[in-house]
Each structure stands twice: as structure tokens, then as C-alpha cells.
Amino acid sequence: MNEDRKKIIALTTYLLSVFILGSLICPLLWEIIHNTPLKNIESIGEASFGKVCNRAFMLVAFGGLWPLAKQLNCTTKDDFGLAIPRKSFLKEFGMGFIFGAITLLCLALFFYFIELRTLKSGPIDERILKGIRKGVVTGIVVGLIEEIFFRGILTRILSRLGTLFMAIFISSTIYAAVHFIKGDSSTNYDVIHWHSGFTYLKSAFGLYADPRFIGSFLTLLTVGIFLAALTLKRGNIALAAGIHAGWVCIIKGNSNVTRTDGDSPYYWLVGNYDKFTGYAAFLWLAIICLGTWFFLEKRNKNCA
Template sequence: MQPLSQPRSALPPLFAYLAAVLVGGALFAPLLFDLGKGTQRWLLDSPALRELAAVKWLLGEIGRAHFTRYFNRAVLVLALVLIWPLLRAIRLERGVFPSFAPVKSGLLEALAGFALAAGLLFGLGLVFIQGGVYALKPDAAWLRLSTHLTAAFGAGAVEELFFRGALLGILLRTMSARAAFGWCVFIFAIVHFLRPPGDWQLADTDVRWHSGFAVLARLFSGFGDWRVFVAEFLTLAAVGAVLARARLVTGRLWLPFGLHAGWVFGLKYFTALTITSDALNRGETLPWIGANLKIGLAPLLTVLVTGWIATRWAGPARLE
């Protein structure tokens, strides 16, 4: 009987995987863009279909989507497709995902995490409103919740399955829990920090087969401003640390899923209800307060407090 092969170090294949995802995403994004625009034209030319509510929603999403959004989705698709080759390269013999059972208590964990994260983040936003950094829109759509909830739970499910499920599971199989925790936090923060500037977009008419590489070159622009780096990267690292700790404390993905969804919902809902002040737009409030509720040292402290409350009752995480 042959002994089971030992898992290889995860880091070299993992960094090769990340490089392949970025380069592959850059090549795939123009194809995805053409598919989206082609679908839009086909639906607009179909009178029977374009009157359906679901089709109207889809047309609205396609119409608002710039090329950078297609790039993001292309990277996500490549990340999911290349997971299996990554697992084969590391030679893992066991599953990397934690158990989801029992489901009932897991759902309660997720709901509690959602309420805590969204509540504290929205509370921070109310403090900002009182301080004049933000103001409520006169026509704020308070009851328009479905879009924000869908985005929150969708992002929470996909990202937790990938980062705290697959990625952290892979790292835990090939290194100590402490090292796995650190690398998971770092990769999560870097992946989310690498983005083009918010005021930069590529016109639809300028999209070519190589346009994904133009986006790729812009992803590293955030490292050029130390205030943006401190205000955003540290907050992203704190979010990654809280979610990874929640996974290690509970041994499941329910609590990090709820926390993640709560933060996304709080961010999107608050952004939809408010307008920013001139001082914030000029960057005068950095590094404490950034362009939204995920940027700044004040959101960073809120994230840490949320994580402390969420995991306090569950006992110490195993970081050996």
C-alpha cells in the first residue's frame, strides 16, 4: 500500500495561480465585454423579451457596467475555474471546506453577524452625518433594499467560499494555523486593494483585445498615495483578519458570511442614501475618513470592534 503523498507548500502554486488569474482575466475581459454588449443588443431587438421584469433588470445592469466591471467579473470567473488545477498542484487528499452542519445554528450565526456588522457600520455613518461629512439625499430611497441585499448576500457567499473556504482551507493543510491566517489576510487585502482609480474608466468604444492589460496596469495606482494606502489597505486587512478569525473560532463559514454580507449591505445602503461633503471629496478627511465607509481609520476601528464582539463568545481561535 503506497503512502499518501504529502501536500506541497501552498505558496508557490498559489502565487502562480494569482498571476494566472490576473493575466487570464485581462485576456478574458474583452470577450466577456463583447458578450455582454451582444446580449444587450439581442434583448433590445426582442420586443417580447425586453418587457419582462428580469430582462429589464439585466439590461439596466449591462447598461451601467463599464469595462472595469467586466474585468472584475472575468477575474472572478478565472479564479473559480483555476481552483481545481491549484488543488491538484498542491496534491491535497482531503476537502478544504469546513462543515456547514448543523444548518439551523449556522443560519442564526449568519443572521447575528449580519445584524452586528451592518448595524455598527450604519451607526458609524450616522456619526459622520452628524459631523457634516455626509448628508442625506432629499429623495433618499429608504425602502429600496432588495438590490443591496442581493449584492450583499451574493458577495458574501462567493467571497467567503473562496477566501475563508478554499484559500484558508488550502493554507491550513500546508502550514501552521498562524501562518495560514497571516497569508489569508494578506492575500485578501491585496486582492481587494488592487483596483483602478475610482475616477478612471475606459470608454466602451475604446475597448480592444488588449484593454484588460490597461486595467491591469492601473490596479497598482493605490500604492502611490500613502494616505490612501493607510486608509484603505489597513481597513481591508482588518476585515480579512476578522473574517479569518471568525472562521477559525467557529470552525464554519456561517459567521464570516454574515459579517461580510452585513458590511457590504451597510456600505451600499448608506452610499445610496447619502451625498458626500466637499471636504471629503477633496481628501481633507484622510486618513480618518475616506470616500466611503470602507476607507479610513474610523471604519478600521469599527471593523475591529465588530470582530471583537462577534468572536468574543466563541472562545479563542487556534493559531498554532
């Protein structure tokens, strides 16, 4: 069996394992939580079965990253897109974070201006501070993890198996697609069986039944293509991870301060994934990504 085929099998096995092992672990994790002192921790003990399932899938996905990396012979900093001095990484990540946050903050303000999103009830100052903390932490964690896997590992591995266009398109399609495998975190069952995780997993594909997923899918596909091309062009994930983190920061922080008005005549502008990405975000970020790419290309030519 040639090396390329082994890598494809390893990637396929990893994805299947996340769903199968994650589903099997869900009931076990539920039992551990409710039969140990963990149940006394409010944020854990009161979690619904759906939320426990989401965490189980994440644990399996994260736990399988290193075995997958070894199977793909991706164990160096370069393989993870991290072959860049720490000082330079932090500088580029920081610049990317600020850029990503500002560009998506403009869209968030636009949604607020047209009253598509309105302020949630409660002390606004407290919500803003909590939203900033939640946004920054979540943004950095998600930005780094997703960029290491989707751009640092997946895109770069695929680029060795075929053309750059194929690598960018396939990795970006997978990146966009997995975001919609998402069950309702409030899902709960009266009785938990060993197969309850599979029952929950079956419902996790429900977002695809709603045509509104198209706008969000196009948004994620667009940014995926941009971040993948940026990573391959620069040879590391620093700038891409920073931009990604900035975008996630605004989405998560904004969701803590505002809510989407389902009765707004502009409701069609957002999709069904996070009530933020959608046709408006697709158009805005497509312009931002294209403009940024041409700016970087022009600057590189001037510096050559």
C-alpha cells in the same frame, strides 16, 4: 514534488491566471456584448469597458474556484467551511448578519452626524428601499463567496502548511490586498484592441499610489484576521459569513443613500477604497472585533 509545494504552486497559478486570462477575455467579452442582442439590455449594453473588465476578472476568478479546489484537494463541505447542519448554518449566519449590520450602521450614522456623509438628491424613501435591497443581496453574495474562498479554503489550507498565526496573517493580507486591485469602472477606450485588458489591468493598481489606501487596508486586514480566527475557532464559516454580509450590506446600502463630502474636515477618516473604510472604520471595527472575540471566549469557558 511534495504536496505542500504543489498547493502553493496551485494558489499562485490561480492568482496569475485570473489576471492574465481575465485581461485576454476583456476584449472578447466586449465584442460579444456589442455584437449580440445583449447590447439591447440597458444595464449591459451601456456598460463601459472598465466595467466589462471588472466582470471578466470576476468570471475567471469564480470559474477557476472548482479547478483550484480540486488541485488543493478541497472538495468536501468541511474544506469549504460548510460542515454544519443547514438549520444551524442559517441560524448563525442570520445572527452574524444582524450583528454586522448593527455595528456598522452605528458608524454610518456617526459619519452622517458629523456631516462627513450627506444625503444624495432625489426621493429619500425610494433610495432607502433600493439601498436595502441592494445591500442585502450584495451582502449575502459577497459574504458567502469571499468567506468560502478566503476563510473556508485559503486560511484552512495555509493552516495545514504552517502555524495558525501564519495562516491567519497571510490569508488576511491577501484578502486586504486584492481589494485594491481595482480599476475605474467608468474607463472607456475609443478603440478596443486584444491588449486593452492588460492596459486596463495596469491602471487597476492605482489605488496603491494614494497614501489614503492605508486606512482602508488596515480596516480590511483587521476584519480579515478576525474572520479567519473566528472560522478556525468554530470550524465553519457560518458566523463569519453572516457578519461579513452584514458589514457589506450597510456599506453598499449606505452608498446608495449618501455620498462622501470631499470638503469635510473629517474627510481624512475615510480611505480611497470605498469612501467608507478608513482610519475611523479601522478603530471602530478593531474594538468590535476584540470585544466580540473576548465575549465568545468567555461564553465558551462558561459553557465548558
